[in-house]
Amino acid sequence: METDPLALDVLYLLLLASVVLCGVLGLALRRASRRRSVATPVDPYQGLLAPEADRTRRQHETQLTGMRAERDQALAANQHLHFQLTELRGSIEARIAAEVDGRLAAALEARVEAAVEARVAAVLEARVEAGVAARLAEASAQAPARFAPRGSDQVQEPPGAPPQSPAVPHQLPLGRDCAADSTVDGADLGPLIVRAASVRGPRQREDGEHRRDAVLLGLVTEIPTPTLLSVVAAGAPRGLWSQSAAQRACRSLAAQVGRYGERLGSVLDRGGDPDPRTATLPAGYAAARDEAEDGELAGLLRAAVRGVGRSVGFVARSEGGATSIGADAAVPETDAEAEVAFTALLSELGDRQRRRHVAFGLGDTCVLRLRNGVWETVFTGVPEARLPTDADELRWARFETRPIDLVAVCTAPVAELLLCDDLGGWFARRWAHGRPHLTEFFSDVNVRVRCSGGDRSVVCLWDFGEARRAPEPA
Structure with a gap:
């Protein structure tokens, strides 16, 4: 049987195409498997069971x-x-x-x-040497006058010279109303240091006359706020019973202020700040005698001073020999024997940066303030007014003190010494630091210099604001 060559060729081509197609399909399947293996990650728990994989x-x-x-x-x-x-x-x-x-x-x-x-040390040594040399020169210059026999012409010390020693009386007073030649008092009341002294004047010592001044320091316990009362009383220079009258005026004023103490305390607490423009002219003084016009404070002070005037008048009449107050009421000479001028100061106690004071009085006594080394007058009374007859001539004034201020309630002779240019500066230096001993303060008041007045009486108040700032006792 013969085979057709064309059919064989076709068969060979079909076989070859199938083989190629199989190769292409195999290659495509391999590439697809590779892509799937890369895109899908490997699960480490793939080979495990689901529960075990979750637990792991x-x-x-x-x-x-x-x-x-x-x-x-x-x-x-x-x-x-x-x-x-x-x-x-x-x-x-x-x-x-x-x-x-x-x-x-x-x-x-x-x-x-x-x-x-x-x-x-160098400055102190130089000052000590200079001071010693100056004192030696001064002692040498004063030696002839100090040790000269009595009765000879002595060179008097200038008014501003520091005293060598306090004056000592050489005879006792001859008057029937005589008292001690000198008296001194004082107290350290926290931030307020107070000293008081009353000394017979040099002229009175030479003439054998008795001291006619008196001073008093006391706390007014009837005023609710602790308050200090300082009084300086000056008797008439030639009054027969002026010393007793001055002492009676001080004691009676303390009693009268205590009598009106509660009302005075309420008025003082209500009182406003003092007017600094009234530093020299007495604030609160009015020519009218109506108490309503003067104010409640003036009325209380005037009532207290009237009581003091009656007490002083009783001294004049009793010491003058009258059997009753009315027996010699028409004899003005009896009152003249016991005339008294006075100045009183009510001062707040306790720690205060601005301490309030009320000064009141009549006569030639006054209140001075030492600030920054300068003496200034802050209160004066009517010079011609006296107790027991002129109680309605009362003047009063409010003022304040700051820490380190010094207030002096004094009679006219002491005011004359303090306001003197030279001697006032000496007192300012002596008293600038405060807290003197009683004997030292007495010696300063009894300085051996002459003045035109008589007895010397003064109450000094050093204000330190707070008790912790007051100097320690020497």
Whole structure:
């Protein structure tokens, strides 16, 4: 049987095409399997059962969570340690700086103290030498006059010269109303230091006359606010019973102020601040005699002074020999034998930066204030007015003191000394620091200088504002 060559060729082509097609299909299947294997990740839990795979997965996740928590804790601990290290470094640097500053300050202070001590020692030594030389020269110049026999012509000390010693009387007074030659009193009342003295004048000592002044210090317990009463009374220069009248005026005024103490306390508490423009002219004085016009304070003060005037008049009549107050009521000479001028001062006690005072009185007594080394008049009465007849001539004034101020309630002779240019400066230097001993204060008041007046009586109040600022006793 013969085969057709064309059919064989076709058969060969078909076989060849099938073989090629099979190769192409195999290659395509291989590439597709490779792509599927790359796109689909291998599951590590594929070979495991589903429950076991879940349990293993959860264990791994739990371990991973724990490791993350430990990592966070480690990071937080590291950050805390970093903060502590920063704080420790700042604290160490601050301590080092403070130690360095302290040592530098101590070294500088020691050097400054050494320099200051050396300078002060040099200045003090120079001043001591100059003071000793000056005192020697002064003593040499005054020796002939001090040791000259009595009765010879002596050179008087100038008014501004410091005294060498207080004056001493050489005879006792001859009057029937005589009292002690001198009296001194005082107290340290916390921030307020008070000293009082009354001394017979040099002229009265030479003439053998008795002292006619009196002073009084007392606490007015009837006033709710602690209040100090200071009184200076000056008897008539030639009054026969002026000394007794002055003492009676002081005691009676204390009693009268206590009698009206509660009402005075309420009025003083309501009182406003003093007007600084009335530093020299007495505030509260009115020419009218109507108490309503003068104010409640003026009315109370005037009522108290009227009571004092009646008490002083009783002294004049009783000492003058009358049997009753009305027996010699028409005899003006009896009152003239016991005339008294006075000034009183009510001062608040306790720690105060602005201490209020009320001054009142009549006559030539006055109140002075020492501030910044200068004496100034803050109150004066009517010079011609006297008790027991002129009680309605009362004047009064409010004023204040600041810490380190000095107030002097004094009679005219002491005011003359304090307002003198040279001697006033000497008193200002002596009394500027406050708290003198009673004997020292008495010696200052009894300074051996002459003045135109008679007896010397003064009450001095040093105001330090607070008790802790008052100087310690020497």
